[in-house]
Amino acid sequence: MLAKTLFHKIWDSHCVKQIGDTEDLIYIDMHLLHEINTPQAFDRLRETNRTVRRPDLTIATEDHNTPTRSVATLESDEVRRRQVDLLRRNCSEFDIPLFQLGEPGQGITHVIAPEQGLVLPGTTLVCCDSHTTTHGAFAALAFGIGTSQVEHVLATQTLRFQKFKSMRVTVENHLPEHVSSKDLALSIIRHLGTGGGIGHVIEYAGSAIQSLSMEARMTLCNMSVEAGASAGIIGVDETTIDYLRKVYKSNGQSLAEEEIDRWRTYVSDSDAIFDQEIVIDGATIQESVTWGTNPSQTIGFHERIPSCADYDDPSQKQAAKRALEYMNLQPGQSLYDVSINKVFVGSCTNGRIEDLRIVAGILDGRSVHPDVHMVIVPGSTQVRDLAIREGLDEVFQKAGADFRHLPGCSMCCGLNEDSMRKGQRSVSTSNRNYEGRQGTEAMTHIASPSIAAASAITGRISRVSDL
Numbered sequence: 001m002l003a004k005t006l007f008h009k010i011w012d013s014h015c016v017k018q019i020g021d022t023e024d025l026i027y028i029d030m031h032l033l034h035e036i037n038t039p040q041a042f043d044r045l046r047e048t049n050r051t052v053r054r055p056d057l058t059i060a061t062e063d064h065n066t067p068t069r070s071v072a073t074l075e076s077d078e079v080r081r082r083q084v085d086l087l088r089r090n091c092s093e094f095d096i097p098l099f100q101l102g103e104p105g106q107g108i109t110h111v112i113a114p115e116q117g118l119v120l121p122g123t124t125l126v127c128c129d130s131h132t133t134t135h136g137a138f139a140a141l142a143f144g145i146g147t148s149q150v151e152h153v154l155a156t157q158t159l160r161f162q163k164f165k166s167m168r169v170t171v172e173n174h175l176p177e178h179v180s181s182k183d184l185a186l187s188i189i190r191h192l193g194t195g196g197g198i199g200h201v202i203e204y205a206g207s208a209i210q211s212l213s214m215e216a217r218m219t220l221c222n223m224s225v226e227a228g229a230s231a232g233i234i235g236v237d238e239t240t241i242d243y244l245r246k247v248y249k250s251n252g253q254s255l256a257e258e259e260i261d262r263w264r265t266y267v268s269d270s271d272a273i274f275d276q277e278i279v280i281d282g283a284t285i286q287e288s289v290t291w292g293t294n295p296s297q298t299i300g301f302h303e304r305i306p307s308c309a310d311y312d313d314p315s316q317k318q319a320a321k322r323a324l325e326y327m328n329l330q331p332g333q334s335l336y337d338v339s340i341n342k343v344f345v346g347s348c349t350n351g352r353i354e355d356l357r358i359v360a361g362i363l364d365g366r367s368v369h370p371d372v373h374m375v376i377v378p379g380s381t382q383v384r385d386l387a388i389r390e391g392l393d394e395v396f397q398k399a400g401a402d403f404r405h406l407p408g409c410s411m412c413c414g415l416n417e418d419s420m421r422k423g424q425r426s427v428s429t430s431n432r433n434y435e436g437r438q439g440t441e442a443m444t445h446i447a448s449p450s451i452a453a454a455s456a457i458t459g460r461i462s463r464v465s466d467l
């Protein structure tokens with residue numbers, strides 16, 4: 001039998017029909033929705049007199065524009081309330097289960113789906129959101145899709161896709177102490193560039209990947225799209241299985257051993273051939289922070305802010321020039337010289353319980369710098385409840401951090417009242433740092449939870465080892 005990559009195994013088993021040479025019709029096992037990018041899809045269904053084919057394989061949550069302090073805030077904002085109301089109306093009309101703001105289970109789409117046991121090895125999953133790549137951590141093939149594709153999946157539970165190429169990024173050895181999968185993700189994006197993964201499904205493999213927790217793997221797969229990849233994926237191992245056993249248990253579901261045996265087959269065959277192979281020594285990965293306005297503009301603490309002259313490629317040179325201006329940074333500056341006034345811990349990249357534990361561990365017995373406003377937003381109600389049960393909320397409060405009780409995207413995308421003001425500068429555990437991302441003329445440095453916590457304490461971009 002022909003050796004197959006994990007990606008091809010899932011693809012082939014979900015191919016309903018080949019459409020010419022370049023496209024296939026793929027069956028979709030799970031469809032996630034949120035309040036952005038979906039209203040037009042439902043309008044089109046109504047206009048064309050169609051219905052949702054599998055509401056039981058569709059699930060929605062409110063996350064992008066929702067408030068993080070009080071449900072009441074939503075009432076006072078006409079535009080945001082309308083978006084959320086539309087989702088509620090559409091879900092109720094088409095019988096789609098919805099997690100409403102303030103209800104148990106609600107949270108960021110990519111945080112709640114794995115919690116609810118909706119992401120399983122060997123399955124296909126789509127969502128109207130580019131960071132759907134997160135779910136590849138479970139050996140699922142997960143893609144972000146646009147509005148017209150949402151309509152197609154709602155109506156047919158299938159989607160036409162072009163055939164993707166495969167890339168394997170093998171990370172050998174182990175990551176050094178304090179170096180997280182966020183640092184690894186930033187380093188890979190720096191290496192590949194923001195377009196390096198275009199048209200590809202990236203499989204992450206190697207000993208450094210295998211030693212990552214499921215949450216750390218989700219962070220890595222989440223950021224695949226920032227390298228331009230269509231999906232990120234990691235084969236099943238004991239870590240995957242242990243995590244899923246816990247999810248099943250906490251949801252009160254039974255799990256047959258035959259099912260687990262089937263999951264174990266969702267790995268690339270040892271002699272499978274990838275279109276592109278990259279090998280990285282995990283031991284060389286450094287704690288990293290973005291200095292610019294895309295996630296590939298990243299440096300380690302031993303480096304200095306680059307100058308345009310450091311780039312050969314004319315478009316990268318131009319991008320660096322523009323980024324230095326926007327970020328108000330000087331070439332040669334050290335990261336330690338960069339003062340900040342905001343820290344955001346949260347998002348679908350780093351808003352899970354392990355992230356909050358890391359942050360609490362660093363904040364414990366220390367105080368947030370008086371010039372810094374540190375906002376911590378749990379990715380889901382489950383994360384929030386666990387944080388409270390473990391007493392992390394008290395640690396945050398004592399340190400002077402602002403722990404919010406309503407989960408959501410919040411400062412990651414600045415679509416609610418948590419966005420930054422002009423001239424403010426953040427260290428943020430999120431994934432995007434383009435101009436205006438967290439607020440008009442606000443500046444974002446993407447980093448890991450431990451760097452975010454250390455920077456909140458010193459008021460400058462810092463590492464835990466600097467405290």
Ligand SMILES: CC(C)[C@H](C(=O)O)[C@@H](O)C(=O)O
Nearest residue numbers: 036037064128129130131413
């Ligand atoms: C609003 C949504 C469509 C968008 C995405 O696709 O990723 C958002 O989640 C983001 O992170 O920019």
Ligand code: SF4
Nearest residue numbers: 131347348409412413
């Ligand atoms: S947390 Fe940020 S990146 Fe994730 S879905 Fe929300 S806006 Fe997008």
